[in-house]
Amino acid sequence: MIIQKTENSRISTFDPNNFSFGNTFSDHMIICEYENGKWGDVKLVPYGPLLFTPAMMGVNYGQACFEGMKAYKDNNGQVFLFRPEKNFERINKSAKRLAMPEVTEEIFLDGLKALVDIDREWIPQGEGNSLYIRPLIFATEEALKARVANKYMFAIVATPAKMYYTEPVSVKISDHYSRAASGGVGSAKAAGNYAASFYPTQLAIDEGYDQIIWTDDATHEYFEESGTMNVFVRINDAIFTPPTSEKILDGVTRDSFIALAKKRGFEVKVEAIKVKDVIEAQKNGTLKEVWGVGTAVVTTVFQALGYNGEKLELPRLSDEESFAVTLKNDLVNLQTNLSEDPFGWRVLVDHALETV
Amino acid sequence: MIIQKTENSRISTFDPNNFSFGNTFSDHMIICEYENGKWGDVKLVPYGPLLFTPAMMGVNYGQACFEGMKAYKDNNGQVFLFRPEKNFERINKSAKRLAMPEVTEEIFLDGLKALVDIDREWIPQGEGNSLYIRPLIFATEEALKARVANKYMFAIVATPAKMYYTEPVSVKISDHYSRAASGGVGSAKAAGNYAASFYPTQLAIDEGYDQIIWTDDATHEYFEESGTMNVFVRINDAIFTPPTSEKILDGVTRDSFIALAKKRGFEVKVEAIKVKDVIEAQKNGTLKEVWGVGTAVVTTVFQALGYNGEKLELPRLSDEESFAVTLKNDLVNLQTNLSEDPFGWRVLVDHALETV
Ligand SMILES: Cc1ncc(COP(=O)(O)O)c(C=O)c1O
Numbered sequence: 201m202i203i204q205k206t207e208n209s210r211i212s213t214f215d216p217n218n219f220s221f222g223n224t225f226s227d228h229m230i231i232c233e234y235e236n237g238k239w240g241d242v243k244l245v246p247y248g249p250l251l252f253t254p255a256m257m258g259v260n261y262g263q264a265c266f267e268g269m270k271a272y273k274d275n276n277g278q279v280f281l282f283r284p285e286k287n288f289e290r291i292n293k294s295a296k297r298l299a300m301p302e303v304t305e306e307i308f309l310d311g312l313k314a315l316v317d318i319d320r321e322w323i324p325q326g327e328g329n330s331l332y333i334r335p336l337i338f339a340t341e342e343a344l345k346a347r348v349a350n351k352y353m354f355a356i357v358a359t360p361a362k363m364y365y366t367e368p369v370s371v372k373i374s375d376h377y378s379r380a381a382s383g384g385v386g387s388a389k390a391a392g393n394y395a396a397s398f399y400p401t402q403l404a405i406d407e408g409y410d411q412i413i414w415t416d417d418a419t420h421e422y423f424e425e426s427g428t429m430n431v432f433v434r435i436n437d438a439i440f441t442p443p444t445s446e447k448i449l450d451g452v453t454r455d456s457f458i459a460l461a462k463k464r465g466f467e468v469k470v471e472a473i474k475v476k477d478v479i480e481a482q483k484n485g486t487l488k489e490v491w492g493v494g495t496a497v498v499t500t501v502f503q504a505l506g507y508n509g510e511k512l513e514l515p516r517l518s519d520e521e522s523f524a525v526t527l528k529n530d531l532v533n534l535q536t537n538l539s540e541d542p543f544g545w546r547v548l549v550d551h552a553l554e555t556v
Numbered sequence: 557m558i559i560q561k562t563e564n565s566r567i568s569t570f571d572p573n574n575f576s577f578g579n580t581f582s583d584h585m586i587i588c589e590y591e592n593g594k595w596g597d598v599k600l601v602p603y604g605p606l607l608f609t610p611a612m613m614g615v616n617y618g619q620a621c622f623e624g625m626k627a628y629k630d631n632n633g634q635v636f637l638f639r640p641e642k643n644f645e646r647i648n649k650s651a652k653r654l655a656m657p658e659v660t661e662e663i664f665l666d667g668l669k670a671l672v673d674i675d676r677e678w679i680p681q682g683e684g685n686s687l688y689i690r691p692l693i694f695a696t697e698e699a700l701k702a703r704v705a706n707k708y709m710f711a712i713v714a715t716p717a718k719m720y721y722t723e724p725v726s727v728k729i730s731d732h733y734s735r736a737a738s739g740g741v742g743s744a745k746a747a748g749n750y751a752a753s754f755y756p757t758q759l760a761i762d763e764g765y766d767q768i769i770w771t772d773d774a775t776h777e778y779f780e781e782s783g784t785m786n787v788f789v790r791i792n793d794a795i796f797t798p799p800t801s802e803k804i805l806d807g808v809t810r811d812s813f814i815a816l817a818k819k820r821g822f823e824v825k826v827e828a829i830k831v832k833d834v835i836e837a838q839k840n841g842t843l844k845e846v847w848g849v850g851t852a853v854v855t856t857v858f859q860a861l862g863y864n865g866e867k868l869e870l871p872r873l874s875d876e877e878s879f880a881v882t883l884k885n886d887l888v889n890l891q892t893n894l895s896e897d898p899f900g901w902r903v904l905v906d907h908a909l910e911t912v
């Protein structure tokens with residue numbers, strides 16, 4: 201790895217109690233370029249702009265996929281990643297579906313650890329705080345031809361993140377728009393999937409909802425995901441979540457929730473969720489909770505479901521009654537080294553590079 | 557418009573008889589930036605790189621759409637665009653679906669004309685030659701949050717294009733992969749749609765085909781498009797093409813073919829095309845032609861259809877017998893000012909800017 205430390209650290213300008221998530225960038229970034237059929241050197245360099253023309257294939261033909269993950273600092277200042285190998289596997293799955301070159305462990309995991317190590321001062325301490333990390337691969341070749349590109353960049357950038365104060369939200373069950381086609385790229389973390397979701401989400405917001413529950417595009421009879429989260433439904437004391445498929449992103453948080461729920465002895469059913477069954481459960485009072493899970497917010501609890509022009513309210517449970525909140529706390533405690541790690545999910549980031 | 561002519565024209569390095577399509581760029585480009593809710597000045601500047609970081613939202617969340625169009629030089633050196641208002645309308649339709657700001661006529665059409673005017677020496681003369689023009693809009697804001705961006709760039713870049721020598725090709729009728737979801741972004745020229753198509757196309761190539769005929773994702777029983785072209789089927793002497801929909805790109809070439817076919821008195825049926833009916837017509841000998849149309853190649857004639865593991869051959873028609881070739885010639889003659897223009901499709905590009 202080629203390491204070029206910044207000579208102008210911005211860390212003194214960073215106030216962990218007052219920063220804006222998503223556009224405050226840490227001092228460094230990882231970049232690695234692919235050309236002539238192979239990846240070059242992994243470079244750790246100061247975060248900053250690179251030269252691209254508007255003919256860059258990544259923005260013309262959408263060959264671009266990404267990951268979203270976090271680094272956490274415990275009360276002693278130790279830094280941990282959470283299941284990074286899952287994101288490594290998934291970015292390569294996404295890359296494959298988009299006909300892009302896969303990255304090696306050395307590029308992804310070593311790059312990740314080096315960046316988090318050198319920029320560890322950018323990780324805010326305290327409940328709900330973390331460093332949000334964005335690995336991505338995108339086509340950099342300049343060419344106006346709709347074909348697989350020959351040049352790519354792998355990059356990792358990072359932004360400090362704080363607790364989202366997530367009020368319970370209202371979600372609309374989609375009856376027209378959809379996120380993924382059968383035989384499409386829904387299971388890839390493809391850049392284009394996100395742009396496709398913005399307009400329908402905006403329409404749902406205009407109708408008084410916060411987000412969408414995506415349903416299958418052919419019939420809109422089955423739950424798929426919600427916003428950029430996987431979805432869970434609790435009927436009586438059983439938890440349901442749809443199986444992953446080519447239309448559903450295989451979320452790390454979803455997988456972790458399932459394992460944590462089983463560990464607690466909750467009944468977990470990974471099976472197709474029919475909209476009709478959820479509506480019926482709401483009407484007969486057996487629907488206890490519906491929530492979304494993902495790296496960014498961990499959990500968002502839904503307070504109402506929009507369906508067929510009706511806004512169906514969900515029960516307001518206390519934190520103790522709520523499976524969503526119980527599991528969220530289990531997960532956060534594990535991620536931030538406040539609890540044991542029976543699954544071996546935490547990965548300590550060593551002090552390998554002298555800090556800036 | 558702000559005009560900054562290049563002081564280092566590369567036109568002397570451009571050999572119209574020997575250049576590579578798609579990565580030879582003309583001297584200039586148009587750029588226009590969107591910020592604080594409005595578009596800024598349209599600028600004509602030397603083609604070249606701009607500064608973007610890997611946190612650019614266009615490559616992270618795929619808010620990016622484009623157009624593909626051509627400028628033609630007639631035998632007298634006059635330069636024409638072809639139905640540019642169609643591309644103007646379509647880029648705004650794409651932008652809307654991707655929750656991006658629409659551009660004005662002044663930005664799109666005036667920018668286009670200025671670029672083609674100033675770079676007119678980059679348009680190769682002669683049959684099949686043209687300047688391929690790429691207008692695009694992409695999110696430029698740097699932020700790691702899956703939401704609508706606040707900053708965008710509109711750009712136009714151009715590359716000289718020559719005749720594709722299109723041998724008849726074999727196409728596989730897709731029975732698993734698909735291009736567009738119901739309620740998705742198939743009718744938008746969204747960057748992400750192209751990346752999504754590369755891997756399935758590669759698999760079809762591995763099976764001995766050149767391209768895919770996309771079918772509906774729910775049942776794979778209906779034709780949608782082929783590669784990046786709209787599709788036509790001729791059974792006996794009737795021409796069929798599917799109606800445009802939210803899953804099908806509303807192609808300018810398709811629309812022009814329909815008008816030209818009607819003008820010739822051909823029977824044109826804009827209706828759903830069932831895979832089953834096409835296969836049956838092939839078996840009973842009534843299937844005469846299947847072809848794709850689009851700006852880049854104008855027409856690609858299909859010689860075989862792959863279906864259910866079988867390769868079904870199509871008749872080899874002479875140019876005179878072929879409706880595809882007849883209509884292609886009608887279109888090319890109109891585009892290059894070799895025939896009358898009863899539809900008012902050609903737009904002359906005036907000498908408004910002193911050439912470099
Ligand atoms: C579409 C979509 N679904 C689900 C998730 C949740 O995945 P993870 O738990 O790995 O963050 C994400 C990403 O955050 C997503 O973008």
Ligand SMILES: Cc1ncc(COP(=O)(O)O)c(C=O)c1O
Pocket residue numbers: 624745781783784785786805806807808809810849850851852
């Ligand atoms: C998916 C797709 N379908 C059809 C077409 C044909 O459209 P047009 O005739 O406007 O070039 C294109 C673009 O060229 C395309 O990308």
